[in-house]
Amino acid sequence: MANGYKTKQRDTILKYMTDHQDAHVTVNTISDYLSEQGTPVGTATIYRHLEKLVESGRVRKYTVDSGTGACFQYVSEDRLCHEHFHLKCEKCGKLIHLECSFMKELSEHILAGHGFEIDPRRTVFYGSCRDCLNQETIETEEPTDV
Amino acid sequence: MANGYKTKQRDTILKYMTDHQDAHVTVNTISDYLSEQGTPVGTATIYRHLEKLVESGRVRKYTVDSGTGACFQYVSEDRLCHEHFHLKCEKCGKLIHLECSFMKELSEHILAGHGFEIDPRRTVFYGSCRDCLNQETIETEEPTDV
DNA sequence: TTGCGTGCAAAGGTTTTGCATGGCA
DNA sequence: TGCCATGCAAAACCTTTGCACGCAA
Numbered sequence: 001m002a003n004g005y006k007t008k009q010r011d012t013i014l015k016y017m018t019d020h021q022d023a024h025v026t027v028n029t030i031s032d033y034l035s036e037q038g039t040p041v042g043t044a045t046i047y048r049h050l051e052k053l054v055e056s057g058r059v060r061k062y063t064v065d066s067g068t069g070a071c072f073q074y075v076s077e078d079r080l081c082h083e084h085f086h087l088k089c090e091k092c093g094k095l096i097h098l099e100c101s102f103m104k105e106l107s108e109h110i111l112a113g114h115g116f117e118i119d120p121r122r123t124v125f126y127g128s129c130r131d132c133l134n135q136e137t138i139e140t141e142e143p144t145d146v
Numbered sequence: 147m148a149n150g151y152k153t154k155q156r157d158t159i160l161k162y163m164t165d166h167q168d169a170h171v172t173v174n175t176i177s178d179y180l181s182e183q184g185t186p187v188g189t190a191t192i193y194r195h196l197e198k199l200v201e202s203g204r205v206r207k208y209t210v211d212s213g214t215g216a217c218f219q220y221v222s223e224d225r226l227c228h229e230h231f232h233l234k235c236e237k238c239g240k241l242i243h244l245e246c247s248f249m250k251e252l253s254e255h256i257l258a259g260h261g262f263e264i265d266p267r268r269t270v271f272y273g274s275c276r277d278c279l280n281q282e283t284i285e286t287e288e289p290t291d292v
Numbered sequence: 293t294t295g296c297g298t299g300c301a302a303a304g305g306t307t308t309t310g311c312a313t314g315g316c317a
Numbered sequence: 318t319g320c321c322a323t324g325c326a327a328a329a330c331c332t333t334t335g336c337a338c339g340c341a342a
Binding site for chain 2: 305306307308309315316317
Binding site: 063064065066067068069070087089090096098100102106109110113114115116117118119122123124125126127128129130133 | 209210211212213214215216233235236242244246248252255256259260261262263264265268269270271272273274275276279
């Protein structure tokens with residue numbers, strides 16, 4: 001099935017993704033944005049197109065947490081060969097993109113030394129970001145400790 | 147706040163988790179099992195306890211895909227080490243304990259260079275283990291990559 | 293014309309929340 | 318006795334699916 005029909009919605013979604021290569025976007029984000037732009041696309045259609053894009057490898061799908069929406073990111077050609085990890089702050093929820101040569105070393109070490117090939121698309125580092133670390137220092141104690 | 151009241155449900159859930167340290171279980175799995183055992187616990191209660199266990203680091207939460215249920219796994223005491231990371235094979239589900247000084251360097255680099263403090267208890271590297279990599283080489287092509 | 297693509301609404305599933313009741317300390 | 322914990326049901330979300338209609342080829 002080649003690539004399906006060329007429709008207005010298909011172009012709209014693909015343009016959105018290529019225009020936001022650096023961002024992790026949810027279906028909601030896309031839907032809202034397109035509505036605001038006057039080119040609304042049905043939610044189901046967005047899901048259906050993203051699914052195809054993920055299958056073809058042009059878009060990556062990140063699942064940060066169940067219960068919350070999945071994040072999608074367009075994969076540009078030149079990033080396909082880079083190691084691209086993510087840092088997720090558990091305090092504020094921020095998602096940080098980590099492009100760093102050190103990570104390449106890490107991958108190589110884990111593979112050579114431990115026989116394990118890391119999939120950067122799936123791997124997320126959990127922890128605390130700079131802002132939240134600073135806030136912790138300021139506050140005497142965490143308000144909630146559950 | 148200490149650890150909350152000691153209740154029957156709390157013990158039931160904790161016992162279930164410690165009895166199934168090697169398994170990845172969903173809330174549904176737990177709920178069904180406990181019902182069969184004649185010690186049913188409400189779904190909301192299971193969620194509430196698991197949330198606390200995850201926060202305390204005694205249980206890990208894996209989110210394979212949004213839309214599907216999260217998986218939980220008990221972390222035994224001797225594995226509760228800050229310097230230890232884990233590798234999870236997405237093919238066979240194996241969980242590998244990674245003890246390596248390189249990881250300490252990694253943590254230090256991420257903190258110093260990127261202002262992010264990684265929490266090793268929550269962070270899991272996803273990828274393919276040695277065995278599954280070998281199998282892939284044998285097979286002509288991967289059928290699905292999820 | 294053919295048949296895929298789209299949008300709406302409903303369904304399906306997981307997780308959270310409100311509230312009255314019950315149990316721990 | 319004072320609260321926290323529990324359970325039920327409902328709500329809140331995310332995602333998928335069914336179906337009639339529209340549009341690309």
